[in-house]
Amino acid sequence: KNEVEQSPQNLTAQEGEFITINCSYSVGISALHWLQQHPGGGIVSLFMLSSGKKKHGRLIATINIQEKHSSLHITASHPRDSAVYICAVRGTGNQFYFGTGTSLTVIP
Amino acid sequence: DSGVTQTPKHLITATGQRVTLRCSPRSGDLSVYWYQQSLDQGLQFLIQYYNGEERAKGNILERFSAQQFPDLHSELNLSSLELGDSALYFCASSVGGGPNQPQHFGDGTRLSIL
Numbered sequence: 180k181n182e183v184e185q186s187p188q189n190l191t192a193q194e195g196e197f198i199t200i201n202c203s204y205s206v207g208i209s210a211l212h213w214l215q216q217h218p219g220g221g222i223v224s225l226f227m228l229s230s231g232k233k234k235h236g237r238l239i240a241t242i243n244i245q246e247k248h249s250s251l252h253i254t255a256s257h258p259r260d261s262a263v264y265i266c267a268v269r270g271t272g273n274q275f276y277f278g279t280g281t282s283l284t285v286i287p
Numbered sequence: 288d289s290g291v292t293q294t295p296k297h298l299i300t301a302t303g304q305r306v307t308l309r310c311s312p313r314s315g316d317l318s319v320y321w322y323q324q325s326l327d328q329g330l331q332f333l334i335q336y337y338n339g340e341e342r343a344k345g346n347i348l349e350r351f352s353a354q355q356f357p358d359l360h361s362e363l364n365l366s367s368l369e370l371g372d373s374a375l376y377f378c379a380s381s382v383g384g385g386p387n388q389p390q391h392f393g394d395g396t397r398l399s400i401l
């Protein structure tokens with residue numbers, strides 16, 4: 180049983196398209212993180228959310244605590260956005276749970 | 288550059304051996320987290336330290352141990368290594384130890400067990 184489910188697993192988009200990646204979780208959480216991992220392996224934390232919505236450049240993250248769901252949106256996608264996006268939650272018991280990631284490829 | 292330094296970048300060793308991975312957190316960060324990323328299990332949380340004290344524990348095996356030193360760097364010790372321990376090991380740091388803390392990740396140590 181996975182505490183965090185992401186969809187889709189793989190996503191291919193044309194440059195300029197609007198992209199949405201979804202994350203559902205089944206545990207009580209204190210925070211939700213969206214991470215980006217490039218092919219070289221390095222991980223960058225994009226957002227940390229406990230409620231509402233955050234925006235950074237072309238990236239928007241939202242969370243609905245009641246529905247236990249978060250979305251990551253990328254507007255005007257670009258080939259440099261190609262990466263694996265991972266949803267992670269910190270449970271109320273201080274545990275971390277990770278989704279299996281969404282592999283995004285943006286084609287020029 | 289996240290400011291988190293992990294050494295070594297790569298490590299190749301044999302089954303049964305013991306290795307130590309090192310992490311220096313970002314300047315000013317008091318909390319250190321260790322994660323394991325393997326092909327079959329994905330990312331897993333191992334352990335968190337805050338200002339020298341263990342704050343949270345995840346799926347860390349008994350063969351693994353960690354500590355955070357007074358200068359805030361941390362070491363992850365892996366012993367009696369098995370083939371299944373081959374993975375990327377990431378360290379991350381944050382300013383505080385609470386749940387609502389953005390984390391900054393190091394580049395990882397790639398451990399290969401032969």
